[in-house]
Amino acid sequence: MKQIRVLIAEDEKEIRNLLKKYIERELYMVDVARDGEEALSLFEKNTYNLIILDLMMPKIDGIEVCRKLREKTNVPILMITAKDHEADKIVGLSIGADDYITKPFSVNEVVARTKALMRRFLILGSDNGLQEKTLLKFKGLSIDMKKYIVYIADEEISLTAKELELLKFMASNPEQVFTKSQLFRNVWGNSYLEDDNTVMVHIRKLRKKIEVDPSNPLFIQTVWGIGYKFVGEKDES
Structure with a gap:
């Protein structure tokens, strides 16, 4: 069975070692980086299923690391920040982070969010190891859960893990109207504090x-005063 591999990029030694210890208890393989430069170096050498990334790091900060990673991969990224400001959270999400958590935090919450991200993008098969979810097809749009790619009129469009999950959830329920709170609970998890800005970003x-x-969107439409819905005709071919 293929083992899940996690990269933790955190400059504070105590936090880095604590996260490593707890995440390894989930039987995940864990690599650690002390700064952004080391994180990028490790990424070039290994294949990761999830990256935990501190916003404030020496040499190359988490924002720049996230930007560079998103040029090459759609692997889920959980960003850690010591700044409890809305702008920092929005910036993190805007550059490609899939989730964020603010210091000080519970290590168990970080582990729970790590497992939740894994659970949404990977199916743990008893015989075949890790198997990604399947293809979802509509007229003019196909969602490939294995490659994290959306096809629009035969053109490949790469999405982040959280973007893909949000699209997949809505596309799995065409014409159903969801409030921002419903989308947040279903995509980010019931245990998280609801955040309308996260959904809107x-x-x-x-x-x-x-x-x-x-x-003037055709697929993801706004239902004014309520929320959003996905509109698309399924392609059975």
């Missing part, structure tokens, strides 16, 4: 990637 990013005209 990801909706905006998705529209820029999959819509011909993001200001």
Whole structure:
């Protein structure tokens, strides 16, 4: 069975070692980096299923590391920040982070979020090891859960893990209207504090990637005063 591998990039030694210890208890393989430069170096040498990334790190900060990673991979990224400001959270999500947690935090919560991200993108098969979810097809749009790619009119469009999960959830329930709170609970998890900005940032990013005209979306439509719905005709071919 293929083992899940996690990269932790955190400059504070005590936090880094504590996270490593707890995440290894889940039988995950864990590598650690003390700064952004080391994190990028390890990424080039290994394949990871999830990255835990501190926002404030020496040499190369977490924002720049996240940007560089998103140029090469769609692996889920959990960002850690000591700043409890809305702007920092939005910046992290805007550059490609899938989730964030603010210091001080419970180590058990970090582990829970790590497992939740894994659970949403990987199916643990008893015989075949890790198997990604399957293809979801609509007229003009296909969602490949294995490659983290969306096809729009035969053009490949790469999504982050959380963008893909949000799109997959909505596309699995076409024409159903969801409030921002419902989307947050279903995609980010019931245990998290609801955050409308998180949903809106990801909706905006998705529209820029999959819509011909993001200001007049065809697939992800706004239902004014309520929330959003996905509109698409399933392709059974």
